[in-house]
Amino acid sequence: MAKLIIVSNRLPVKLQEKEGKLTYKPSEGGLATGLGSIYKEGDNIWIGWPGMVVEDAEKQQQIHEDLHKESMHPVFLSEAEIKEFYEGFSNETLWPTFHYFSQYAIYDQNLWETYVEVNQKFCDEVVAQAGPEDTIWVHDYQLLLLPSMLREKLPDATIGFFLHIPFPSYEVFRLLPWRKEILEGMLGADLLGYHTYDDMRHFLSSVNRIIGHGSMHGWINTGSRSLLVDSFPMGIDYEKYATVAGSDEVKKRENIYRANFKNQKIILSIDRLDYSKGIPQRLKAFEMFLERYPEFHEKVTLVMLVVPSRDAVEKYKELKEEVDELVGRINGKYSHINWNPIQYFYRSYPLETLSAFYRMADVALVTPMRDGMNLVCKEYIASKLDQKGVLILSEMAGASKELSEALLINPNDINQLVESLHAALVMPEEEQVQHMRNMQVSLRRYNIHHWVSMFMDRLAYVKIKQLSLATSYLDDAIYKELSDSYNTASSRLFFLEYDGALVDYQGAPLRAEPDKDLLELLDTLSSSPKNRVVVVSSRDRNTMQDWLGHLKIDLIAEHGVWIKQLGAGWQTMLSLMDDWKSDIRLIMDLYVDRTPGSFIEEKEYSLVWHYRKVETGLGELRARELVSHLNFLSTNSDLQVIDGQMAVEIKAQEVNKGKATNHWLSTYPHDFILAVGDDWGDEDIFKAMPRDAYTVKIGNSYSVAKYHLDSCSEVRRLLNRLVEPEKKERTQEEINLGKKA
Ligand SMILES: O=P(O)(O)OC[C@H]1O[C@H](O[C@H]2O[C@H](CO)[C@@H](O)[C@H](O)[C@H]2O)[C@H](O)[C@@H](O)[C@@H]1O
Numbered sequence: 001m002a003k004l005i006i007v008s009n010r011l012p013v014k015l016q017e018k019e020g021k022l023t024y025k026p027s028e029g030g031l032a033t034g035l036g037s038i039y040k041e042g043d044n045i046w047i048g049w050p051g052m053v054v055e056d057a058e059k060q061q062q063i064h065e066d067l068h069k070e071s072m073h074p075v076f077l078s079e080a081e082i083k084e085f086y087e088g089f090s091n092e093t094l095w096p097t098f099h100y101f102s103q104y105a106i107y108d109q110n111l112w113e114t115y116v117e118v119n120q121k122f123c124d125e126v127v128a129q130a131g132p133e134d135t136i137w138v139h140d141y142q143l144l145l146l147p148s149m150l151r152e153k154l155p156d157a158t159i160g161f162f163l164h165i166p167f168p169s170y171e172v173f174r175l176l177p178w179r180k181e182i183l184e185g186m187l188g189a190d191l192l193g194y195h196t197y198d199d200m201r202h203f204l205s206s207v208n209r210i211i212g213h214g215s216m217h218g219w220i221n222t223g224s225r226s227l228l229v230d231s232f233p234m235g236i237d238y239e240k241y242a243t244v245a246g247s248d249e250v251k252k253r254e255n256i257y258r259a260n261f262k263n264q265k266i267i268l269s270i271d272r273l274d275y276s277k278g279i280p281q282r283l284k285a286f287e288m289f290l291e292r293y294p295e296f297h298e299k300v301t302l303v304m305l306v307v308p309s310r311d312a313v314e315k316y317k318e319l320k321e322e323v324d325e326l327v328g329r330i331n332g333k334y335s336h337i338n339w340n341p342i343q344y345f346y347r348s349y350p351l352e353t354l355s356a357f358y359r360m361a362d363v364a365l366v367t368p369m370r371d372g373m374n375l376v377c378k379e380y381i382a383s384k385l386d387q388k389g390v391l392i393l394s395e396m397a398g399a400s401k402e403l404s405e406a407l408l409i410n411p412n413d414i415n416q417l418v419e420s421l422h423a424a425l426v427m428p429e430e431e432q433v434q435h436m437r438n439m440q441v442s443l444r445r446y447n448i449h450h451w452v453s454m455f456m457d458r459l460a461y462v463k464i465k466q467l468s469l470a471t472s473y474l475d476d477a478i479y480k481e482l483s484d485s486y487n488t489a490s491s492r493l494f495f496l497e498y499d500g501a502l503v504d505y506q507g508a509p510l511r512a513e514p515d516k517d518l519l520e521l522l523d524t525l526s527s528s529p530k531n532r533v534v535v536v537s538s539r540d541r542n543t544m545q546d547w548l549g550h551l552k553i554d555l556i557a558e559h560g561v562w563i564k565q566l567g568a569g570w571q572t573m574l575s576l577m578d579d580w581k582s583d584i585r586l587i588m589d590l591y592v593d594r595t596p597g598s599f600i601e602e603k604e605y606s607l608v609w610h611y612r613k614v615e616t617g618l619g620e621l622r623a624r625e626l627v628s629h630l631n632f633l634s635t636n637s638d639l640q641v642i643d644g645q646m647a648v649e650i651k652a653q654e655v656n657k658g659k660a661t662n663h664w665l666s667t668y669p670h671d672f673i674l675a676v677g678d679d680w681g682d683e684d685i686f687k688a689m690p691r692d693a694y695t696v697k698i699g700n701s702y703s704v705a706k707y708h709l710d711s712c713s714e715v716r717r718l719l720n721r722l723v724e725p726e727k728k729e730r731t732q733e734e735i736n737l738g739k740k741a
């Protein structure tokens with residue numbers, strides 16, 4: 001039966017050894033607590049690190065067996081791997097960079113190499129566990145290379161990836177020396193999920209700028225595959241938190257804890273000890289609050305639970321010292337004999353304790369500098385069964401996008417934080433209930449089960465869509481059939497698009513002139529009396545004439561405005577007007593003025609605005625604007641606007657390459673046709689071809705063509721293979737001629 005394989009660095013349980021005895025404790029951290037609720041459904045398994053170094057083979061075996069019973073498969077990491085992969089590259093390079101703390105990031109080639117090796121180690125374990133029908137769901141920044149490693153080993157696998165932390169803006173991401181490898185690693189997935197729309201658009205922009213793949217509605221085409229990027233804000237197991245909060249056990253605990261706080265109001269703060277969580281900033285704001293509002297002395301306590309995290313990493317050690325020092329200073333300054341303004345606990349707690357604190361807290365203070373999502377604030381809301389309480393939430397947490405009824409703050413604005421604390425403590429109960437109720441409705445609906453099913457449904461949809469988008473790769477088996485058909489045919493027609501199919505795109509259009517190999521290839525292909533070769537282009541006829549006019553081939557220029565057959569001059573079958581060009585050119589000139597690097601190409605019956613040399617992003621933005629501007633101007637006219645490859649073109653509607661090819665189809669006998677094209681304009685050619693024609697598109701994106709190849713060089717290889725007999729014949733002819741001479 002098909003199963004779901006969850007893969008993350010950390011398993012939902014943490015191994016501990018006390019007096020030689022192994023124990024398993026639930027892991028902290030949102031990834032483990034969130035997914036821990038759902039992975040046990042069906043035959044699902046979870047692959048990950050058990051949180052402790054185990055070198056002893058016997059112990060490893062024991063752990064394997066223990067975890068296996070809980071559907072978990074451990075990946076053991078050595079001490080060096082933990083240092084270099086987990087503490088090092090994951091938490092000293094990626095974590096600070098992705099949380100906009102790039103001043104803390106270290107760039108070390110050794111750490112990177114270990115990161116690659118450990119991703120490979122995870123890959124081996126997944127491959128060992130995966131069946132052909134299984135779905136693999138990879139999680140988080142520790143495993144960014146895993147999707148592509150898996151794709152290489154399991155080309156048809158269904159692979160989802162979810163990033164639990166923010167994806168930074170391109171300006172920050174580009175600082176990483178391994179930025180390209182990281183993106184390529186991620187692009188092996190079929191579906192890439194982020195908590196927020198901002199994260200996903202930052203990722204798309206990095207892919208565009210660093211790798212050069214654009215996107216449409218979240219779809220990226222890599223040239224060989226299509227994949228989807230989307231946002232899925234993670235929810236919590238709402239019913240679990242609400243039920244636990246209503247249990248007798250938790251109510252009992254609450255009563256015990258409350259006794260220590262008398263009638264004081266409680267402000268609650270819970271996080272892992274992490275600089276991304278803004279703990280010192282929060283403490284300083286609380287200090288300022290006590291200074292500004294002395295009437296709250298002895299009436300309010302900040303209960304601060306801090307969970308030890310990554311304590312071998314230098315920045316985390318420094319933070320621990322800073323927090324200890326701040327708590328000491330504030331308590332030293334304001335404490336009385338029976339009041340400590342801050343109750344600080346540096347350890348982790350089980351769910352029931354957390355739940356009792358959530359119930360007790362009048363205010364939850366969640367103020368990270370950056371946070372992928374933050375589940376603590378959601379758990380607080382779900383636990384508020386009486387709906388009384390106020391959430392103060394940082395705008396920099398992913399959760400703020402959903403929880404707009406919280407008091408939203410900028411964690412860098414200490415004054416706003418202080419005033420929000422005051423507003424929360426004096427907020428009338430009816431207002432608290434109203435906000436809490438609305439947030440509960442939303443969190444109940446968008447819970448963890450909803451999150452999983454949204455992601456899984458979308459992943460299944462991607463697989464179906466990929467099949468409908470894909471054309472078959474023109475592999476050896478198809479080549480065999482094509483070449484048999486070629487060899488037995490007596491009249492063959494070739495329609496070969498020039499730019500993008502025979503010649504790679506160049507920065508400047510005039511740099512794409514034909515090389516010697518291409519000229520020889522076209523010459524050989526057209527040397528057979530059975531072959532009629534037509535090179536098709538949107539270029540102007542003069543360029544086509546200069547570059548290819550001396551060959552024994554036919555030409556189609558300017559999208560089909562002009563055609564040239566062997567032995568005849570250029571002719572047009574259309575009665576076209578060009579009186580519109582001067583007005584449109586004025587508009588295009590405006591876009592050239594506003595967009596350095598862009599330029600206009602003027603053809604006889606069309607105008608093209610090129611932006612391939614414009615700063616990435618700006619060119620696309622202006623192109624969208626120009627397309628809608630031109631569409632507006634050409635409404636009710638006979639003009640057509642084409643949003644092409646790094647160019648916007650406007651031409652007469654009745655001109656298209658497909659119509660031009662009709663001339664050959666109706667004039668020349670044919671029992672073999674090969675048509676090759678690369679961009680959307682070439683779809684007209686494919687559509688015009690009879691059903692038995694071989695139609696080939698460059699790149700595996702949506703097309704009516706039957707097959708695809710990946711590059712111009714593959715097209716040339718295909719043609720060269722086909723003309724092997726002609727080549728031999730020609731060589732023999734040359735030898736014979738030589739003999740005669
Ligand atoms: O495994 P650790 O190094 O001990 O760290 C704990 C986890 O921290 C991060 O959690 C994130 O995931 C949450 C759920 O999506 C999200 O709410 C939070 O904003 C993130 O920081 C980390 O992403 C996990 O990989 C760690 O296991």
Ligand SMILES: O=c1ccn([C@@H]2O[C@H](COP(=O)(O)OP(=O)(O)O)[C@@H](O)[C@H]2O)c(=O)[nH]1
Binds near residue numbers: 028034271305350354
């Ligand atoms: O003593 C504690 C404190 C926190 N947590 C859990 O740790 C998770 C923290 O997740 P969050 O998304 O807020 O932040 P992360 O630590 O993942 O960055 C939440 O589910 C908390 O319930 C816990 O299990 N024990």
